[in-house]
Amino acid sequence: MSGTCVAGIGMTEFSRASGRSAERLAVEAATAACEDAGLPTSAVDGIVPFPFGPSAEDLIAGLGLPDVTFTAVPHLGGASTVAGLRLAALAVANGAASCVLVFVARNGRSGSRVEQRIGVLLPGQRYRRQLEHPHGFTTPAQWYSMIARRHMHEFGTTREHLGAVALAMRAHAQLNPHAQMHGRPMTMEQYRSSRPIAEPYLLLDCCQETDGAGAVLVVAADRARDLRHRPVHLSGLAEGHPDSPDDLVNRRDFFTVGLTRAAPRAFAMAGVTPSDVDAAMIYDCFTFEVIQQLEEAGFCARGDGGPFVDDGGIALGGRLPVNPHGGLLSDGHIAGMNHVVEAVVQLRGDGGERQVPGAEVVAVTGWGDMGDGAIAVLTR
Amino acid sequence: MSAQRATPPLPDPDDPVLAGYWAAAARGELVVQRCAACDRVQWPPRDTCGGCGPAELRWLLVAGTGSLFTWTVVHHTTVAAYAGALPFAVGAVELDDAPARMLGRLRGVPPEQLETDMPLEVAFEPVAPGIALPVWQPAGGGSR
Numbered sequence: 001m002s003g004t005c006v007a008g009i010g011m012t013e014f015s016r017a018s019g020r021s022a023e024r025l026a027v028e029a030a031t032a033a034c035e036d037a038g039l040p041t042s043a044v045d046g047i048v049p050f051p052f053g054p055s056a057e058d059l060i061a062g063l064g065l066p067d068v069t070f071t072a073v074p075h076l077g078g079a080s081t082v083a084g085l086r087l088a089a090l091a092v093a094n095g096a097a098s099c100v101l102v103f104v105a106r107n108g109r110s111g112s113r114v115e116q117r118i119g120v121l122l123p124g125q126r127y128r129r130q131l132e133h134p135h136g137f138t139t140p141a142q143w144y145s146m147i148a149r150r151h152m153h154e155f156g157t158t159r160e161h162l163g164a165v166a167l168a169m170r171a172h173a174q175l176n177p178h179a180q181m182h183g184r185p186m187t188m189e190q191y192r193s194s195r196p197i198a199e200p201y202l203l204l205d206c207c208q209e210t211d212g213a214g215a216v217l218v219v220a221a222d223r224a225r226d227l228r229h230r231p232v233h234l235s236g237l238a239e240g241h242p243d244s245p246d247d248l249v250n251r252r253d254f255f256t257v258g259l260t261r262a263a264p265r266a267f268a269m270a271g272v273t274p275s276d277v278d279a280a281m282i283y284d285c286f287t288f289e290v291i292q293q294l295e296e297a298g299f300c301a302r303g304d305g306g307p308f309v310d311d312g313g314i315a316l317g318g319r320l321p322v323n324p325h326g327g328l329l330s331d332g333h334i335a336g337m338n339h340v341v342e343a344v345v346q347l348r349g350d351g352g353e354r355q356v357p358g359a360e361v362v363a364v365t366g367w368g369d370m371g372d373g374a375i376a377v378l379t380r
Numbered sequence: 381m382s383a384q385r386a387t388p389p390l391p392d393p394d395d396p397v398l399a400g401y402w403a404a405a406a407r408g409e410l411v412v413q414r415c416a417a418c419d420r421v422q423w424p425p426r427d428t429c430g431g432c433g434p435a436e437l438r439w440l441l442v443a444g445t446g447s448l449f450t451w452t453v454v455h456h457t458t459v460a461a462y463a464g465a466l467p468f469a470v471g472a473v474e475l476d477d478a479p480a481r482m483l484g485r486l487r488g489v490p491p492e493q494l495e496t497d498m499p500l501e502v503a504f505e506p507v508a509p510g511i512a513l514p515v516w517q518p519a520g521g522g523s524r
């Protein structure tokens with residue numbers, strides 16, 4: 001979005017039991033983002049909350065803001081974080097607000113767990129309740145494992161390819177003290193022997209559930225230049241929706257999802273191509289979704305995602321480092337706000353042991369509901 | 381265990397969009413939705429036509445045969461009524477005679493013997509008075 005930047009980032013710790021409310025976690029992350037930017041919390045005049053969790057009103061009260069001039073709530077499931085980043089940039093670019101807070105806060109483990117939460121938020125409730133639930137078909141792992149199975153059949157994607165994604169995320173988490181799986185390395189044998197959840201998905205194909213929060217501040221580029229850190233530019237932003245966005249199995253082109261349509265728009269807006277990207281933050285709710293999104297975003301051809309992630313392809317030092325922080329799989333699941341934060345960390349050069357050398361272009365994807373997609377291209 | 385006594389989620393046979401589908405299933409018939417104006421078949425059913433908007437929609441009888449497009453084997457469930465049935469498979473079945481993929485539980489074959497594109501036929505499982513659930517089994521492989 002012409003002339004908008006991420007000027008501040010903030011996160012709480014990740015845990016399985018935060019011991020405090022999601023509203024408090026949100027205020028903590030928001031306050032940290034303001035401190036990171038060098039701005040008072042009173043500078044926030046726009047708020048984009050995640051569709052589930054604390055509201056804009058909670059943050060207005062929690063931060064003691066006199067007023068805000070812009071709020072909006074995206075509804076793209078897990079893609080709402082990146083779609084919300086775009087809403088914030090649109091608002092700033094159009095003068096609707098000057099400093100927009102985008103945040104995700106949840107007690108995803110100790111409070112309302114993902115499976116229960118997602119059940120009531122999904123589109124197509126009639127089909128979910130009547131045509132799926134009576135068959136015992138009720139969870140994201142079950143829907144998305146159906147895509148993985150068909151991909152394995154059509155393109156020869158293997159169990160080892162899924163495992164390669166899980167292992168890369170876990171290895172990255174060993175370099176990130178913030179990650180929930182820090183200090184807990186994993187072998188392919190441990191991956192393979194984890195219990196099945198919705199085959200082909202095993203337990204270690206599935207992301208964690210997390211208590212925690214993350215927040216970013218979006219401001220105009222000319223303002224960002226005067227703040228504490230090197231500005232990180234929001235150079236390309238897009239969302240997209242698949243055919244039959246309320247039903248995953250009946251789209252004519254089974255693998256075309258929202259990201260397939262959004263990615264070319266975001267790259268064109270940023271004036272870059274996928275081959276210019278130095279690191280990618282891919283919404284890794286499950287292992288296969290990384291493979292599919294790498295393909296659909298254009299980092300490799302459709303069907304080549306398995307070989308692309310193999311042999312350290314998405315590890316640090318590989319052909320395209322993915323999620324140096326460990327992702328949803330091994331850092332934690334705050335709906336990808338940690339992916340946005342990590343993109344900023346990498347572009348500031350603050351990644352420490354997990355820094356991608358010379359990172360100048362980072363893409364962040366979001367995946368949600370029945371294949372909604374969003375993507376942001378961030379540059380330094 | 382309470383799991384055995386828990387009630388499985390039931391469809392609403394009076395749903396304004398799906399009532400015709402459930403009425404057909406109760407008669408042992410499988411139907412899809414077709415637009416009276418443009419003949420477009422759509423699945424899942426909706427209360428408008430994706431081709432021409434607010435048109436009249438009718439039910440089209442189909443053969444109830446198809447092939448297995450993809451499936452999942454459920455080992456973990458959040459629905460107590462299904463805890464006793466684990467593991468079970470749910471498939472997306474590509475119908476032979478209409479452009480539709482139907483979701484349904486798979487029966488009559490161990491999950492490890494399922495194969496992509498294997499031929500299947502529908503069967504109707506009574507789940508409550510007046511309500512039958514279309515499920516799928518190997519073609520020619522079982523009783524209706």
Ligand SMILES: [Zn+2]
Pocket residue numbers: 415416417418419420429430431432433435
């Ligand atoms: Zn029509």
